[in-house]
Amino acid sequence: MGTTGSYDVSRIGASVDAEIDRLGGQVELFWAKESQRYAGYGLTAGLTVVELGCGPGYLLEKLATAFPGLNLHGLELDPLLVERASRYLSEQGLDVSVRQGSILDTGYAEATFDFAVIRLVLEHLPEPMTAIREVYRILRPGGRAVFVDNDFEMHLMSFPPIPELREVYDAYCRSREDEGGNPRIGRELPVLLAAGGFVDVDYDVISAHSALLGDDLFARSEGVGIPSRLVQDGYLSSRTLGLVSSRWRDLLRSDGHALIRQLHLGTGRRPAADR
């Protein structure tokens, strides 16, 4: 797939299947906290909802299951992922339509949705404001959008600390930036949403802790696929990756160890009087 940003499921990790599994891990890692935020922001039965950049459909499955009675839609740029999401959701017996298209120009009519989720997409786009304005356009007046992104300065902490992880994330940032993305966009979300005309803007950081969720989910969500690709592409030395892998293994054997990961949420509403 030719990408228009810094995410290509066929290139970012070790294989398409490994990357899709990693995305599934990331949904599991944050779902308990994330679902509380969606409910707090007004997600409830009867609403017409879209996830833009829905990938393989794991978040759509969670939304459909936890919030029954939604009229739920997915939009995804990559035809491979449209196919994977459609198949996965129908295998789960869920009535969610997924179609191919770009968040930059969705093709949806103005004021179609009550609620929109854009998760781990904005950080990969060279033109995030174009996406924000398009989300605003397709929300009905009074409707709400939730943008969920990383900020790789505030991404993963560990105990005992693994200092070389900083080198991995710096390499990741250089790689994504070279492709047009902004892997530190998390901190910018409230300012970008206000600039896009959203009101009632709010911002939050949610955290996942290995003592509560188990180590395996963190390994699944981080994985070695992306760091190995950074080595292949010349952004990271194999020595650093080897060191991080061995320190990660030591950490898992140490008493009282901790892995903590964070996600940044920005949300706002299209003004009710905006017509």
Ligand SMILES: C[S@@+](CC[C@H](N)C(=O)[O-])C[C@H]1O[C@@H](n2cnc3c(N)ncnc32)[C@H](O)[C@@H]1O
């Ligand atoms: C990191 S994945 C996140 C997938 C899903 N939202 C999740 O949280 O698991 C980013 C997704 O955004 C999609 N994407 C990238 N650019 C897009 C665009 N312009 N329009 C729609 N989707 C896009 C990618 O193909 C990919 O599926």
